[in-house]
Amino acid sequence: MSSKIRLGYFLSETASNLRYNGLMTLASIGTVTVSMLVLGAFLLFNLNLKSTINEVSSKTRVCVYLKAGAPAGEVDVLKRMVEGLDGVRKVYYVSVDEARARLKQDMSGQADLGQIVDTVPLPASLEIEMADTSKITSVTSVIKGQPAIDEIHYGEDVVTTLNLIRRIVQIGGLGAIIILCIVTAFVIANTIRLTVFARRKEIRIMQLVGATDWFIKWPFIMEGIFHGLVGSLLAVGIAAAGYTWLANNWPLTFIFPLAYDEQTLLHISIALITGGMLVGAFGSFSSVRKFLRTVLV
Amino acid sequence: MITFQGVSVVHPNGVTALRDLDLKIEKGDFLFIVGPTGSGKSTILKLIYREEVCTAGRIIVAGKEITGMARRQIPYLRRGVGVVFQDFKLLPQRTAWDNVAFALHVIGVGKAEVKRQVAKVLDNVGLLHKADALPTELSAGEQQRICIARAVVNNPVILVADEPTGNLDPDTSWDIVQLLSRINVKGTTVVMATHDRHIVDRMRKRVVALQDGRLVRDEDKGAYVCEL
Incomplete structure (x- = not known):
């Protein structure tokens, strides 16, 4: 079978999965949005901390x-x-x-x-x-x-202190991000589990007529990726609007200007969207894999 | 086509489903498995399409030892073994056509080929005119025909039927067995577990009888109960 037919089949299956449980899909997307917003806020904070340190350092x-x-x-x-x-x-x-x-x-x-x-x-x-x-x-x-x-x-002390703050923020932030990603993947996994359960009879017949595990998994994984994509796009939109507003209303008298490097902001957006999709894919993959392994031979 | 050598199955709860079973089924055989409930009929069928695994012995299906088969190989084994159930297991929200086509879609057959094969097999089971009906709009006999169509649409070498007439009246049951017989004549090996004495006696095919997981009789052109 050509990959075109296969993709068409996967897409239509994904679409019908999404219709099955709309409310859980919203919950799942919402969780991705919140997680990616926090991740985005952290990355922006880190960006500004870095530019502040550079600013201070250049004056040292x-x-x-x-x-x-x-x-x-x-x-x-x-x-x-x-x-x-x-x-x-x-x-x-x-x-x-x-x-x-x-x-x-x-x-x-x-x-x-x-x-x-x-x-x-x-x-x-x-x-x-x-x-x-x-x-x-x-x-x-x-x-x-x-x-x-x-x-x-x-100005040894100032530079050392700023670098220390940055280290602490990086380590603490990284921990928080890992926890958030795990929680998000868990929520997505639960949503997908409901879809999998709703379609267990079909999955059963698919297995009996000789569909491979991957063939069964793909529509569910694509559903998870879709949750991640929509959720992170929302997060990027909200973060972009919020940050632009903040940049426009940043008090000029404030010690350091807000970092607004378009290249870096683009990278942050790409990181958030990729992160959201990966978390979605991982959550749904683990869920459907577990189902195929435990419930059916 | 199918060989069981010293096969035993002990379930995790300690119940022994099969004890030291030796059985050889040749290509093109039509075989009835009879015996009381719990005697191990379904277990034999499930072992063939690897829904269950044996705890001792060897099983060879279509020239391949499936005893220690890797999980990723199982789908390819099942493409060669059609399965028919007592309760049909049709998808209620899909039409008769879609139920049959589904079996081809999920193993990656192209659209044109699916259309050709499904039309052919629905014609063979005499239900092409009901292709657009939902399972709920079909009689039990018709649903079983759709189930058989789904099992054979992929031209499997083996057809396994677990009490396919268990939910049907005698006339319809006879029609279904005739359909299985026609499929058998075309070369497919058919293994059918049944309680239906009338059908077994009338068909006069090979009969394997089980009691408490043991093979107690294996007879060509046999009857439901031992006639000797």
């Missing part, structure tokens, strides 16, 4: 304070060495005068402090802009101990 600079009177030649060699290190984007030399000018600017308006700034001894420094903040520690450990260097400062 390593300040290398130089010893007073370090020879200009030595400083120059050090600057070139740091520039060549992995993860470093750019290195700026901040002279004593420049440092003083910056401080003055920061304290402008506080007239009586202007005088003090002139008298405070300020060191010259190298400012390292990182391309990859995860390399900060390796960069600092390499240059630590160089004779021209007095002290090294960087």
Whole structure:
């Protein structure tokens, strides 16, 4: 038999299965929608957390304070060495005068402090802009101990904390997603079990006249995939509408803008739809397989 | 065609359905299995299409040992064995035509071929004019004819019938057995379990009698009860 005939048969069987129990189909689709919405929310949260960390990281600079009177030649060699290190984007030399000018600017308006700034001894420094903040520690450990260097400062704590938060969210979220997927697959499996039970006489005769297990299974698996597809499409629609609204109404004064990278959002949508269909297929497969194995020889 | 060698069946509840059965059924045989309820008649039939498995012994069907057959092989065995039931097992929401066509659809036969085969077999059982009727619109005899049509539409080498006349009046029963006999004449091996003394005595075919799971008589051109 050509695959065309076979597909036609499977599709018509799937359609009649769906008609059999409309209410359970709705319940099943609804569960997929809720699960995929939570998964979507998690992925969007993670996306924003990641972009926030990148934002913070890109603003993180390593300040290398130089010893007073370090020879200009030595400083120059050090600057070139740091520039060549992995993860470093750019290195700026901040002279004593420049440092003083910056401080003055920061304290402008506080007239009586202007005088003090002139008298405070300020060191010259190298400012390292990182391309990859995860390399900060390796960069600092390499240059630590160089004779021209007095002290090294960087926003170590902020970056470490943000990365830790991200790890926790990822692990916790992953656990929650696995549980949700199992619950969804279970609900779909139960719905399909009802369809299987409603059609047990047909299945019985199919087995007796020599239909293969896979031939019997396919319409039910397609039914599960259909639940997953419709449920996840609904979830993607709701998530897209909600997120777009949020992006449009995001307060501009807020520290970080909402991530709205179309490519990534498309990937998230595809992940949700694929996930929904897989959960649906798995739920129905396990249900019909169990039925064929336990009830009939 | 079918060979049972030292076959025993003990059910999980401890009941012994068959004890050390040896039986050989040749190609083209017409065989009655008789015996009281619970003597193991149905078990023999179910073993042939592997609805049940034996706990000891060997069973060979159409040249293949089916005793340790893999699950995925069973459908292909069943395509060669048609089954007729006492209660017909027709799908109530499908027409006579669809009930028969269903058996071909699910083993992957193409549409044109299904149409040709179903028309032929319905004509053979004399019910082509009732092709569009639902089972509830047919008499019991007609329903059994549809059941037989479904069992043979795939041209199986073996036809297994489990008390096919159990729900029918004597005249209709005789018609059904005549139909099975015609199918047998065309070369299909027929194995029929029955309680119908009248039919067995009138047909004079091979008779295998069972008692408590044991074969107690195997007679060519036999009768329902031992005449010796």
